[in-house]
Amino acid sequence: MPYQHIQLDGDHSIPLYLQIYRRFREAITNGRLHPGDRIPSVRSLASELDLARGTVETAYQLLISEGYLLTRGPAGTVVSPQLPTRRIKEKPTLPVVIRESTIRPQRPVPLPLQLGLPALDAFPRKLWARLAGSRLRRPGVENLVYPDPRGYAPLRSAIAAYVGISRGIVCGPDQVFICAGYPAALELICRCLMKPGDACWFEDPGYPFARDVLIGAGAKLVPVPVDGSGLQVDAGQTLADDARFAVVTPSHQSPLGVALSLPRRLALLEWANRRQSWIVEDDYDSEYRYHGRPLPALKSLDDGGRVLYAGTFSKVLYPGLRLAYLVVPAGLIPRFAGVSERMANNCPELLQGTVSDFIEQGHFTRHLKKMRNLYTLRRSYLEGALQEICGQHLKIEPQAGGIQLLARLKAGTDDGALADDALASGVAVQALSRWCLAAEIEPGLLMGFTNVASPEQARDICRTLMLSLNRPLA
Structure with missing residues (x-):
């Protein structure tokens, strides 16, 4: 296969790494690449195509995860020998989402330095078991029926009070929606507000799982660079002033760790109000700030109702809980309530109730x-x-x-x-x-x-x- 002749379109709505992925997949399924054929290294192909190595690496990881390619260490990367030599029937082209296992190791026992985990040995298991057991022993049938698709009402009230005190967000319980993790919260936003082809500012570098959800929803991602003051709002306006969305981590940028400066926060809000665009604020680990007080949420400055605020308990309790929350502008409550009912993506109500008790009894703050x-x-x-x-x-x-x-x-x-x-x-x-x-x-x-x-x-x-x-x- 003449790799130097891979045709990529930098102006296309499909990201470059997905274009590379599809070119290789087509070459394999059409018989131009055969089982056992060696492909170029990431470094050499990136050099040939004048691309960042990370772009090529992401494409290769997709192909490896789907079984098209196989890594052989020093021997390089080859087309999987397990693939049949006959032509494989091409599947319909669909938005591709990187499997989580290609980035985050999925093992019963976490490996040293694994990202995204709280201190598992410090989780208060006995207290948690007591609270959950107390929930299970309660009489009545109210906890046995179908749950509220918006989330357990006492937990939504507790979250509204918590974000009001800790993050400066003024909201009512009706604006809070419980979701099965941050990707589910992002998917809920996409289903309610996004149309295929909508342009979306995305921090570069940025959180891979959010990137995959957005691509799967049909968003046209606009990579916006990040510097020591956070997202470069001016660059975003130059690249795509008409974007419908901006997904940001303003309190602690993922992965660089910088905070979005106040002038840029105000500029981002001004842009969203002017263009009637939406800002998704991922406040994934704002609780952990070791110098000074936690920064106010971007949502606390939102006078125009353009910010959707997402938080998670994965980093403060444990990720297996699969519990996140979303605070939406008051005017969007009916739309989000209707879509939530169809999605039914909630964490089990027993766990929601346990988290509610954990917060209300003061254990969460301690x-x-x-x-x-x-x-x-x-x-x-x-x-x-x-x-x-x-x-x-x-x-x-x-x-x-x-x-x-x-x-x-x-x-x-x-x-x-x-x-x-x-x-x-x-x-x-x-x-x-x-x-x-x-x-x-x-x-x-x-x-x-x-x-x-x-x-x-x-x-x-x-x-x-x-x-x-x-x-x-x-």
């Missing part, structure tokens, strides 16, 4: 305070070990909050290959380049520190990581 202190300590464990053992290879980016670290690597380092090698050794770091759509960015590794329980464990992890940092990578 738990957050305990976790902030614990994470300050555990972050220091990992930072110290990285500087001691791996300091010649990487530099830790300062961050005011969050539950992960970003360590920058030397220019020219293939952070994707390094992350793969580390994962093979049992350390689940992630490559910063894989969070990019179009941005050419300094290579780096993302590391979760919440489950690093001691300085000794941190040093053991860093010694394993050091083997990958010292190992020549193909």
Whole structure:
């Protein structure tokens, strides 16, 4: 296959990595690439096509996850030998969503430095079991019937009170919708407000799972660069002033950890009001800020009713709970209520009730305070070990909050290959380049520190990581 003749359209509504994915899939299904054929490395194909390595890497990961390609370590990547040699009937073209397992390891026991996890060993299991047991023992049938598709009413009231106090958001319980995780909240927004082909500003680099949901809903993503003050609103207006959506993480940008400055917050709101566009605020771990008070939510500045605010309990309780919430403008309540009834994407009401009791009885506030202190300590464990053992290879980016670290690597380092090698050794770091759509960015590794329980464990992890940092990578 003449890879240098792969035709890509930078102005097309389909992202470049999906165009690459489809070109390879067509070549395999049409018999131009055969089982066992070796394909170019990420680096060489990115060079041929003049693209960011992360763009090509994302396309390859899609093909690997669907069984079209197979990695063979130093021997490179080949067309899967298990594919039949005859022509495969092409499936109808559909929006493609990256499987979660291609980025986040799915294992019964989390690996060291895995992202997106709270301190699982510090979760108050006995208290949680007591609250859940108390719920189960309550008489009556009200908890046995079909649940409210908007979510358990006492929990919605508790969330409305919590975000009012902690995030400065003035809302009523009717504006709160309970969803089965943040991707489900984003899907609810898409079903209510988005039309296929709608342009959507998306932070670059940005959260991969949100990116996949939006693509699956038919959004035309507009990668907007991020700098030390957050999303570059001026760049977004230049790229697509008529965009219908902007999906942002203003309190703690994912993954760079910067906060959206006040001038840019105001500029973003002004743009949304002028264009009658929607802003989706993902406030995924705003509770964890170690220097000063948590920043006010962007939603607290929203006088025009253009911001939809999403929060989650995955980072503060545990991800297996699958419980997120969405605060919508008052005028959108009927539309969201109708779609929620058809989606039925709620977390089980027993768990919603348990979370409600956890908040109302004061346990949630105490738990957050305990976790902030614990994470300050555990972050220091990992930072110290990285500087001691791996300091010649990487530099830790300062961050005011969050539950992960970003360590920058030397220019020219293939952070994707390094992350793969580390994962093979049992350390689940992630490559910063894989969070990019179009941005050419300094290579780096993302590391979760919440489950690093001691300085000794941190040093053991860093010694394993050091083997990958010292190992020549193909």
